[in-house]
Amino acid sequence: MKETIYTIPVNDAYDSDCECPLCLLRKKAEDNEIEYYLGPSLMEPDTRIITNKTGFCPDHMAKLNKKVTNRLGLALVIHTHLLDYDKDITDDLTDAAPAKAGLIKGRSNDYKNTLRSLADRIDARTATCPVCEKMNKTIDRYNEVIMHMFSHDDAFKQKFIKAGHCLPHTASLLRTAAAKLSQNDAADFVNALSESNKAQFSELEKDVEWFTLKFDYRNKDKPWGNSKNAIQRAMRFLSTDTGEFNEG
Ligand SMILES: [Zn+2]
Ligand SMILES: [Zn+2]
Numbered sequence: 453m454k455e456t457i458y459t460i461p462v463n464d465a466y467d468s469d470c471e472c473p474l475c476l477l478r479k480k481a482e483d484n485e486i487e488y489y490l491g492p493s494l495m496e497p498d499t500r501i502i503t504n505k506t507g508f509c510p511d512h513m514a515k516l517n518k519k520v521t522n523r524l525g526l527a528l529v530i531h532t533h534l535l536d537y538d539k540d541i542t543d544d545l546t547d548a549a550p551a552k553a554g555l556i557k558g559r560s561n562d563y564k565n566t567l568r569s570l571a572d573r574i575d576a577r578t579a580t581c582p583v584c585e586k587m588n589k590t591i592d593r594y595n596e597v598i599m600h601m602f603s604h605d606d607a608f609k610q611k612f613i614k615a616g617h618c619l620p621h622t623a624s625l626l627r628t629a630a631a632k633l634s635q636n637d638a639a640d641f642v643n644a645l646s647e648s649n650k651a652q653f654s655e656l657e658k659d660v661e662w663f664t665l666k667f668d669y670r671n672k673d674k675p676w677g678n679s680k681n682a683i684q685r686a687m688r689f690l691s692t693d694t695g696e697f698n699e700g
């Protein structure tokens with residue numbers, strides 16, 4: 453396969469000792485995009501036209517703020533985004549206030565629709581994010597490459613069988629398998645996925661339960677085993693590893 457730009461990172465992720473290779477690939481794609489938006493791209497008019505409109509989602513606002521490398525660049529982007537947002541909604545917000553009851557001539561429910569549609573517009577703007585958009589596109593591509601490698605590269609297939617995947621990435625793999633794999637390949641693929649999922653569930657259930665039992669004074673002096681970070685591992689499995697579940 454010539455697309456080594458995707459196959460090499462996929463192989464690296466499945467070679468590394470991690471809880472979910474797709475979480476690792478997602479994190480790398482996210483870091484790349486954040487670096488990109490804090491780098492010289494900030495001063496490129498094409499990028500600014502986009503970020504003036506979109507800003508960033510709450511999660512990526514927080515991550516951009518943590519990267520203190522380019523404070524001026526971040527301030528410039530936030531400033532022009534504020535101007536764009538202000539121009540878009542402030543007048544509509546002023547106009548959305550209904551007339552007081554008794555003075556109104558139109559149907560009394562009209563103002564409710566106005567309030568709801570303005571709220572929808574604000575929510576849509578909050579959720580729109582070029583980092584998410586590009587990262588999701590990259591992850592979609594990785595999912596397709598994983599499908600291709602699973603059915604054409606036996607060495608990779610063996611790595612896949614041994615790997616674990618968090619539940620959100622299990623869902624993305626299932627969706628891509630439905631779109632890309634033949635029925636026979638899908639049979640092998642889903643069997644491998646379900647075996648590792650079963651093992652992850654039972655290990656995490658056991659470890660989190662032992663974590664809770666350690667609070668019983670009778671177990672106080674018994675060894676922790678693998679349970680010390682069981683809550684974080686379980687949360688990463690349930691929700692993807694966003695880098696927020698530090699164990700320190
Ligand atoms: Zn994952
Ligand atoms: Zn985002």
